[in-house]
Each structure stands twice: as structure tokens, then as C-alpha cells.
Amino acid sequence: MTLFLLKRIAIGLVTLLVASMIVFSVMEILPGDPARLMLGMNATPEALDALREQMGLNAPVVERYISWAGGMLTGDFGRSFTYRAPVIDLIAERAVVSVPLALIALTLSTAIAIPVGIFAAARRGKLGDTVSMGTAQIGVAIPNFWFALLLIYVFAVWLRLVPAGGFPGWSGGVWPGLKALILPSIALALPQAAILARVTRSAMLEVLGEDYIRTARAKGMPRRKVLWRHALRNAMIPVLTILGLQFAFLLAGTIIIENVFYIPGLGRLVFQAITQRDLIVVEGVIMLLVASVILVNILVDVAYALVDPRLRARS
Incomplete structure (x- = not known):
């Protein structure tokens, strides 16, 4: 190892x-x-x-x-x-907003997508599968900035449940800060959840056709146990790949969402730096994003080895 x-x-x-x-x-x-x-x-x-x-x-x-x-x-x-x-001070100041935003969005995306993908795979060809994948297809097709504007209109303007934009800072308390990140997190998470749900379903269907799954079912093992303990673990390789890519995308994709919600994060910082031709800031933020992608890919590779020891043995 x-x-x-x-x-x-x-x-x-x-x-x-x-x-x-x-x-x-x-x-x-x-x-x-x-x-x-x-x-x-x-x-x-x-x-x-x-x-x-x-x-x-x-x-x-x-x-x-x-x-x-x-x-x-x-x-x-x-x-x-x-x-x-x-530049390092500017990045540190903005990262405390963008990193929690990306992590919340990734958590929401995973919590939604994996159960939906398993549900659809377990009901292949049935109404539940059709509805789930149809909804996921809509989620893939909708741009996240348009979805963000829709969320603002419904939950901030119409229902007045959350603020439409801005960020009060963590010094004012954890809940006000999290409340300001709810809509941006959902706007980032749902399109990614749609992609991850489709990948999870495809990976689960491939695994559910294997001989050892049929043997487990023939022995009378409960369906839930077969799905969650045996099938899901062996279907996690492509799911982990997408999760690693999604975190990098969510961290970089905050440029649009942070500008829509007027959140002072890394995305807004790099956008302002580009318009002001402050190249040293642009280079610093981009290298931070590159380093984050590389680190996430290393962690994903380690997760591969933990999920499937055969990959570790070949390396």
C-alpha cells in the first residue's frame, strides 16, 4: 500500500x-x-x-x-x-466559503444520487426506473445557472425562506452562513446528482448480471442485502471516479454560481481578477484548483485500492 x-x-x-x-x-x-x-x-x-x-x-x-x-x-x-x-491571504479568505459550498454540494449530490441509482437499477424497466432516469435526464439537460435563478425566485423571492444572495460570514454564526449556502449548494448539487445517478444505475446493472449475484439470490439472501452489501461495493469503481471528477468540477464550477448568488468565494475572486487583469491572482487560484484536482484523484486512487484490493496488487 x-x-x-x-x-x-x-x-x-x-x-x-x-x-x-x-x-x-x-x-x-x-x-x-x-x-x-x-x-x-x-x-x-x-x-x-x-x-x-x-x-x-x-x-x-x-x-x-x-x-x-x-x-x-x-x-x-x-x-x-x-x-x-x-494572493495567499485572498485565497484563504475566499476558500472558507467555496470549500464548504463544494463539500455541501457534493454531500447532497451523493446522498441523492446513489439511492436513486440503486432504486432504478433494482426496478429496471419498471415505472420507478423510467421516472427516476427521466428526471435525471432533465437534471443533466438544465444548466445550473438557470436552475439557480429558478431557486432564487421560488425560495427567496416567492416563499422568502432563505436569502437571495450574499454571505454574512462565519463570524456571525454557523447557521446564518449555512443558510446562505443552501440555495447555491442545491443549484450545484442537483445537476451533478443526475449524472451520478445514471452512472450508479449503469454500474449496478452490470454487477447485478454477474454469476455471484445470482448465486447469492439463489441461496435466499435478502434482496436489500444483495444490493447494498455485494452489488454496491463492486459497482463503486465508476461511481468513485465520477465523485472525484465532480468535486473538482464543483470547486471550479462555483465561478458561475457564486456570481449568481453574489457569494465572495474563489469563483467570484477569479472572475474579478480576470476582468481586472490581475494575472497573479488568476494564476494562484488556478494552481490551487489544479492541486485540488490532483489531490482528489490521489484520494480516489486510494479509495479504489481499498474497495478492490486486486487493483492495489497490480500497482
Whole structure:
């Protein structure tokens, strides 16, 4: 297990290095002068030169990449020229909103999707299966930002049960903060739950056709026990894959939802940084998301090995 984990970590580090090169290169080839975009078209040449020097834009590309990547290794993501604050502080301030939002959405998505997928697989071809998968198909087709607007109208404007947007901060208490994240979490979770439910159903149907499942049923094992103890565990590999991808998508997909609900999270931070051409903030947030995806993939690989020891033996 230790060798298995070390190999996955090594692959993750190499992936992170390559991703950092790609992110830095893409930011470099973007059209436009960041200094001129930040100071405006009427800025004097002296002011532009001073800002370029302050931002390090006059240094060679390789030197700037090494400085940027080396700084991230020590926790120094640079300093925002728009907010006049360290990027790591901005990320930490916004992550305490975005990470709970993504985790709540993932929990809701999993809690809804797996039981629905099992229910549909157990009633293949029947009315329950048709209704469940039909509803899931609608959930896949609906964009989450449109669903978010619908939730705002129903629960915030019409019923007045929750706030329509904004975030009071955790200092005001856990419940007010969670209440502000309810609608964004649902808007993120339901489309993902629809996808996960379909994957769960397909994986369960494949497993339910295996000989050992038929043998268990022939021995008189209760149907519920067959589904939850034997079939589900062996169907978890594709489900875990989708769960890992979904967490990364939920963390990155908050850009739209946070702007719809006016939530000061990472998504809103990177959107504002893009519009203000604050590239150092954009690079920092993107690398954080990349690192999160790599970490989640490592955890998913470990979960694979725990669910199916044969995968660990082959690694």
C-alpha cells in the first residue's frame, strides 16, 4: 500500500509541475499589456514602466516562472496589484466559503444520487426506473445557472425562506452562513446528482448480471442485502471516479454560481481578477484548483485500492 501511494504522489507532483508550466505559458501569451490594462489608456510611459518593474514583467520569462513556481512552493503566491494584498491571504479568505459550498454540494449530490441509482437499477424497466432516469435526464439537460435563478425566485423571492444572495460570514454564526449556502449548494448539487445517478444505475446493472449475484439470490439472501452489501461495493469503481471528477468540477464550477448568488468565494475572486487583469491572482487560484484536482484523484486512487484490493496488487 505504501508503494502504491508513493507512486500516485509522484505522478501527482509531475502533473502539478506540467500544469504550472501550462498555466504560466497561457498567461504569458494572452494579448494585451497587463500594466496598461490596469492603469488605463491615459497612463504615462513612466507610470507604465514603474508598474511593469513592480510586477516583474521586465524580467526574462524563465526567470519569472522560476520565481513564481518557487514562491508557491514556500506558500508565497505573490501580491495582488488590485487588492494590494498577498494572493495567499485572498485565497484563504475566499476558500472558507467555496470549500464548504463544494463539500455541501457534493454531500447532497451523493446522498441523492446513489439511492436513486440503486432504486432504478433494482426496478429496471419498471415505472420507478423510467421516472427516476427521466428526471435525471432533465437534471443533466438544465444548466445550473438557470436552475439557480429558478431557486432564487421560488425560495427567496416567492416563499422568502432563505436569502437571495450574499454571505454574512462565519463570524456571525454557523447557521446564518449555512443558510446562505443552501440555495447555491442545491443549484450545484442537483445537476451533478443526475449524472451520478445514471452512472450508479449503469454500474449496478452490470454487477447485478454477474454469476455471484445470482448465486447469492439463489441461496435466499435478502434482496436489500444483495444490493447494498455485494452489488454496491463492486459497482463503486465508476461511481468513485465520477465523485472525484465532480468535486473538482464543483470547486471550479462555483465561478458561475457564486456570481449568481453574489457569494465572495474563489469563483467570484477569479472572475474579478480576470476582468481586472490581475494575472497573479488568476494564476494562484488556478494552481490551487489544479492541486485540488490532483489531490482528489490521489484520494480516489486510494479509495479504489481499498474497495478492490486486486487493483492495489497490480500497482
